[in-house]
Amino acid sequence: MLDTVLQQLLIGLTNGMVFALVALGYTMVYGILEFINFAHGDVFMLSAFVALTLCGALGLNEHSSAAALAGGLLLCIVASSVFGGLLNLLIDRVVYKPLRKAPKLAPLVSAIGVSFILQNVGLFWGGMAMDVFGGGGQAAAPKAFPNLLPATNLLGATSKITLQPKDVLVIGASLVMMTALYGIVRFTKLGKAMRATAQDPSAARLMGIDVDQVVAATFLIGGALGGFASVIYSLYINTVHYQMGYQNGLYAFTAAVVGGIGNIPGAVLGGLLLGLVRAFSDQFIGAQWQPAVLFGILIVILVFRPAGLLGSTAREKV
Amino acid sequence: MALLELRDVRAKYGAIEALKGISLTVEAGEIVTLIGANGAGKTTTLTSISGLHKPSSGTVSFDGKDLTAVAPHDIVRLGLVHSPEGRRVFPRMTVAENLEMGAYTRTDKPGILADFERVYELFPVLRERKLQPAGTLSGGEQQMLAVGRAMMTRPKLLLLDEPSLGLAPLIVARIFQVIQTLNQQGVTILLVEQNARMALKIAHRAYVLETGEVTMAGAAADVLADPRVAAAYLGE
Numbered sequence: 131m132l133d134t135v136l137q138q139l140l141i142g143l144t145n146g147m148v149f150a151l152v153a154l155g156y157t158m159v160y161g162i163l164e165f166i167n168f169a170h171g172d173v174f175m176l177s178a179f180v181a182l183t184l185c186g187a188l189g190l191n192e193h194s195s196a197a198a199l200a201g202g203l204l205l206c207i208v209a210s211s212v213f214g215g216l217l218n219l220l221i222d223r224v225v226y227k228p229l230r231k232a233p234k235l236a237p238l239v240s241a242i243g244v245s246f247i248l249q250n251v252g253l254f255w256g257g258m259a260m261d262v263f264g265g266g267g268q269a270a271a272p273k274a275f276p277n278l279l280p281a282t283n284l285l286g287a288t289s290k291i292t293l294q295p296k297d298v299l300v301i302g303a304s305l306v307m308m309t310a311l312y313g314i315v316r317f318t319k320l321g322k323a324m325r326a327t328a329q330d331p332s333a334a335r336l337m338g339i340d341v342d343q344v345v346a347a348t349f350l351i352g353g354a355l356g357g358f359a360s361v362i363y364s365l366y367i368n369t370v371h372y373q374m375g376y377q378n379g380l381y382a383f384t385a386a387v388v389g390g391i392g393n394i395p396g397a398v399l400g401g402l403l404l405g406l407v408r409a410f411s412d413q414f415i416g417a418q419w420q421p422a423v424l425f426g427i428l429i430v431i432l433v434f435r436p437a438g439l440l441g442s443t444a445r446e447k448v
Numbered sequence: 449m450a451l452l453e454l455r456d457v458r459a460k461y462g463a464i465e466a467l468k469g470i471s472l473t474v475e476a477g478e479i480v481t482l483i484g485a486n487g488a489g490k491t492t493t494l495t496s497i498s499g500l501h502k503p504s505s506g507t508v509s510f511d512g513k514d515l516t517a518v519a520p521h522d523i524v525r526l527g528l529v530h531s532p533e534g535r536r537v538f539p540r541m542t543v544a545e546n547l548e549m550g551a552y553t554r555t556d557k558p559g560i561l562a563d564f565e566r567v568y569e570l571f572p573v574l575r576e577r578k579l580q581p582a583g584t585l586s587g588g589e590q591q592m593l594a595v596g597r598a599m600m601t602r603p604k605l606l607l608l609d610e611p612s613l614g615l616a617p618l619i620v621a622r623i624f625q626v627i628q629t630l631n632q633q634g635v636t637i638l639l640v641e642q643n644a645r646m647a648l649k650i651a652h653r654a655y656v657l658e659t660g661e662v663t664m665a666g667a668a669a670d671v672l673a674d675p676r677v678a679a680a681y682l683g684e
Contacts, residue, residue, distance in 0.1 A: 337553075338552045
């Protein structure tokens with residue numbers, strides 16, 4: 131029993147870390163623009179395709195040397211993070227920026243549109259006749275992502291709890307990224323400008339902050355976090371699929387709202403909570419009930435804390 | 449040449465014309481005040497200068513440079529800062545971080561540190577609360593922070609919008625004292641105030657605004673003594 135609980139705790143934690151990383155992208159953009167970038171999940175998905183394609187181009191699989199795998203993994207992480215960041219920035223410049231002063235529904239609907247367009251790109255990408263995709267043909271089929279890390283149990287082959295190197299990578303790398311983000315937002319000039327812009331864009335302008343630049347940096351960082359998350363997620367579940375951004379994006383968005391939208395620690399908390407509830411619900415209630423249990427609990431949380439767990443409804447002194 | 453010159457500035461919100469051709473000048477070293485009723489266009493005059501609301505026509509020149517095509521965040525670098533109505537401090541940032549944002553465009557570390565000291569000496573309460581989120585300060589303290597934050601930009605010209613709004617008389621007196629001190633230290637000030645009597649007492653010159661137009665201009669003492677002004681704005 132204890133083994134089961136610990137195992138689910140681990141599964142929940144790893145999944146939660148991925149949700150948290152993606153949730154950060156939603157929450158950072160919302161914090162500054164009060165706008166939900168619904169295409170964020172699909173930036174995550176396409177970034178996974180970048181990693182998958184790289185693995186294919188480099189011919190990486192379980193039989194590659196340890197050095198090649200480590201190098202390949204690092205390259206995938208860098209390439210997908212850069213790609214995710216740049217794609218997110220491009221989407222903002224081309225689609226959202228012209229709508230900055232438009233009624234709020236206009237960029238929202240555009241974001242949903244971009245989401246569908248990116249899914250189509252993913253479908254097309256998956257249909258390309260590449261060996262790594264199984265020679266093409268089945269565009270919509272999930273593509274196998276190679277095991278870049280050995281599938282050994284770090285706790286020993288006889289242990290009832292499975293802890294693989296990829297689990298360690300997911301948790302460790304996520305913690306590093308979150309700490310780095312926290313450091314940037316808390317201590318750097320850019321981070322302070324981001325907070326100032328989120329709290330009062332007009333006042334930020336009057337202090338000489340180029341708000342447009344801050345917004346660009348936000349999309350870049352959020353996209354890069356999503357790209358990074360896509361690699362560790364693909365490694366974790368070993369498949370890439372053109373709709374993987376839709377579901378994970380929705381979960382991550384929910385995590386951001388439950389944590390308190392616009393609040394960075396809240397996104398992490400919401401992501402972890404979502405991952406844990408999901409894991410325990412799958413184990414003790416049944417996977418077929420996952421969405422109902424998960425969203426049921428989240429609704430209850432929001433009923434009691436409408437602004438999210440760390441969101442503030444308290445009015446500031448004027 | 450005047451430090452700041454507005455020539456026939458018009459500004460619109462949709463179809464409503466808030467400024468119907470404002471012309472005014474501020475000379476280096478002066479305190480100039482803009483007085484007028486709510487909706488006369490005082491705040492819009494300031495936002496037209498700082499670039500938050502670009503004029504629909506007319507020119508704004510500062511230090512010989514035309515500002516109408518300059519972005520607000522670049523205007524700060526020229527030495528013109530606008531401390532907006534309602535303080536607008538960053539509520540979830542600490543007092544020290546707020547002041548740091550004032551120095552955002554600067555890179556002269558020693559100068560910035562010296563200006564932190566200058567602000568803390570002028571407003572000792574800000575030093576005591578430097579690690580406190582600005583949103584937890586009282587209204588008066590927030591106003592001091594807003595002025596301090598503007599000072600951190602090292603402005604030649606400070607635009608102050610309603611610094612006395614909603615504050616207790618003692619605090620108001622303190623704020624006006626600081627405005628005079630800053631002016632004596634060489635900062636030129638354009639002051640918008642509801643509290644016309646206080647503003648006219650510390651200003652060198654004054655403009656009276658009515659529904660988007662300048663209806664009276666002159667030395668502050670003359671404006672203060674004008675019976676029309678007394679009747680309309682001084683409650684006499």
